Amino acid sequence: MLNVLLALLLCFARPFEEPVSWAGAVEIPDGTKLEFSVELKHDSGTITIPMQHVKDLPLANVTVTDKQMKFALPSVGAAWELKLSDDGQSASGVLRQGAELKTTLKRLAAGESAVKELKRPQEPKPPFPYETSEVKFENKAGGATLAGTLSLPRGKGPFPCVVMVTGSGPQDRDESLLGHRPFLVIADHLTRAGIAVLRYDDRGIAHSTGNFATATSDDFAADALAGIAFLKTRTELDPRKLGIVGHSEGGLIAPMCAAQSKDVAFIVLLAGTGMRGAELLPLQGKLINLATGMSAADTEREEHKSAGFFALMLAGKSDTELKEAIRVEALKELKAAPESKNLSEAELAKQADKVVVEQSGSVLSPWFKRFVALDPRENLLKVRCPVLALNGEKDLQVPPKENLAGIRKALEEAGNKDVTLRELPGLNHLFQTCKTGSPAEYASIEETFSPLALEAMTAWIRKHTGLD
Numbered sequence: 001m002l003n004v005l006l007a008l009l010l011c012f013a014r015p016f017e018e019p020v021s022w023a024g025a026v027e028i029p030d031g032t033k034l035e036f037s038v039e040l041k042h043d044s045g046t047i048t049i050p051m052q053h054v055k056d057l058p059l060a061n062v063t064v065t066d067k068q069m070k071f072a073l074p075s076v077g078a079a080w081e082l083k084l085s086d087d088g089q090s091a092s093g094v095l096r097q098g099a100e101l102k103t104t105l106k107r108l109a110a111g112e113s114a115v116k117e118l119k120r121p122q123e124p125k126p127p128f129p130y131e132t133s134e135v136k137f138e139n140k141a142g143g144a145t146l147a148g149t150l151s152l153p154r155g156k157g158p159f160p161c162v163v164m165v166t167g168s169g170p171q172d173r174d175e176s177l178l179g180h181r182p183f184l185v186i187a188d189h190l191t192r193a194g195i196a197v198l199r200y201d202d203r204g205i206a207h208s209t210g211n212f213a214t215a216t217s218d219d220f221a222a223d224a225l226a227g228i229a230f231l232k233t234r235t236e237l238d239p240r241k242l243g244i245v246g247h248s249e250g251g252l253i254a255p256m257c258a259a260q261s262k263d264v265a266f267i268v269l270l271a272g273t274g275m276r277g278a279e280l281l282p283l284q285g286k287l288i289n290l291a292t293g294m295s296a297a298d299t300e301r302e303e304h305k306s307a308g309f310f311a312l313m314l315a316g317k318s319d320t321e322l323k324e325a326i327r328v329e330a331l332k333e334l335k336a337a338p339e340s341k342n343l344s345e346a347e348l349a350k351q352a353d354k355v356v357v358e359q360s361g362s363v364l365s366p367w368f369k370r371f372v373a374l375d376p377r378e379n380l381l382k383v384r385c386p387v388l389a390l391n392g393e394k395d396l397q398v399p400p401k402e403n404l405a406g407i408r409k410a411l412e413e414a415g416n417k418d419v420t421l422r423e424l425p426g427l428n429h430l431f432q433t434c435k436t437g438s439p440a441e442y443a444s445i446e447e448t449f450s451p452l453a454l455e456a457m458t459a460w461i462r463k464h465t466g467l468d
Contacts, residue, residue: 019045023114024105026095032178032440037114038105040064045071050118051179051443069093099358118179122448124188130154135198137230139223144210146223148173148200151191152236160241160465161196161234162268163227165220167248168371172206173199175247178443182247182430189454194467196237198227216370217249221256228263241265241465243385245457246272248398248429251389252376259382266464268457269389271398271429274380274406277371278310280398287396291438305329309363313372319364323356326363330355380410386418387411388460390453392427394437420460424453 025033036049046056061072072079082093094100174181187197203210243266246254251272258264330352391400428434
């Protein structure tokens with residue numbers, strides 16, 4: 001899940017009394033490069049990451065020599081270590097936070113520009129023809145107070161309203177990702193069309209309280225239902241016309257909410273899943289690996305390995321047993337690697353143990369375990385309200401044919417007669433018009449959310465809430 005890695009990336013330092021500017025990138029396993037720039041003194045510095053809408057964020061715990069840079073971002077448990085080149089003009093190393101991500105920096109000459117600003121032409125700019133207000137609502141049972149933005153059309157209400165639910169990983173209310181803010185673009189489009197929108201920061205993220213690290217999809221569903229309960233208290237809104245729009249994992253959560261509460265009048269699944277996580281993840285990995293140039297043989301091997309590991313998880317193996325499975329596989333790969341042929345057994349064991357530490361933090365987390373086991377069809381079978389499911393034809397993260405088929409079959413078995421499913425041509429997982437669908441394209445595409453998808457969603461909601 002792409003959204004979990006991207007939230008970790010922030011950075012660096014070097015021994016100069018006057019600020020020195022650097023520009024570089026962190027390499028993500030799917031081929032994405034997260035570009036950033038930093039200004040550093042000998043013991044302090046700031047970072048700017050256009051893709052994450054971060055500007056001049058202070059760095060912490062900086063120690064610098066003429067050969068190394070070390071620094072950390074304690075708030076996200078991240079630490080960096082880079083070696084300087086002999087001429088001091090570049091640096092390379094890793095960002096460590098679970099996995100190790102390759103990082104490179106280049107020293108900028110005086111007056112040389114850093115990372116270029118991203119073009120995002122769809123982002124709305126004020127003044128807006130609608131009202132927005134900052135709101136908070138509570139999930140008391142979950143110990144979270146969610147902070148968000150409520151957008152209200154002008155004119156006579158009460159208005160229909162949607163709660164927007166983000167994809168996986170720590171997300172703010174705009175679902176900010178690689179310089180894009182899709183929920184901001186969607187909210188603007190819907191509100192201009194007479195549909196109110198509530199979007200909010202995930203629990204424990206930005207201005208919301210609560211513990212994100214221990215939360216599962218069930219907790220996020222409870223947060224979304226708390227949003228529905230909050231909307232029912234607003235006199236500007238029609239309590240009979242409250243829906244949920246969920247993207248990616250949010251498209252898994254929306255049916256969970258609709259299955260639990262009759263207050264959810266309709267749901268929109270944007271790249272929603274129709275298969276268990278244990279089935280989806282190997283398929284997702286296969287398609288992304290092929291798109292990034294991995295050989296068919298290596299891709300098949302990786303798919304088989306991940307499917308086997310998820311089978312162990314579904315079989316109820318303990319964390320100790322799962323860690324041992326990771327270690328065994330790591331040792332096998334290390335021994336087969338040409339660069340490891342001169343390593344001793346002790347050195348190989350040490351490296352394998354390191355792999356276990358790096359991987360187990362994420363794959364043994366409460367969220368990941370629940371996602372692997374959770375079958376969206378079980379909730380879809382209980383959904384009686386109208387459903388719109390949109391998937392991009394070139395989505396490699398939630399492949400459309402397999403997932404729409406799963407959604408369709410479950411809703412048919414449920415006897416739900418008001419179902420619309422569409423595979424939108426040329427769109428990726430973020431609903432951008434794309435070439436290949438690879439996550440490596442996301443940042444370079446200027447479009448944030450396809451007008452085709454915006455219009456399809458808006459027209460369907462207006463029809464189902466009596467606006468048309």
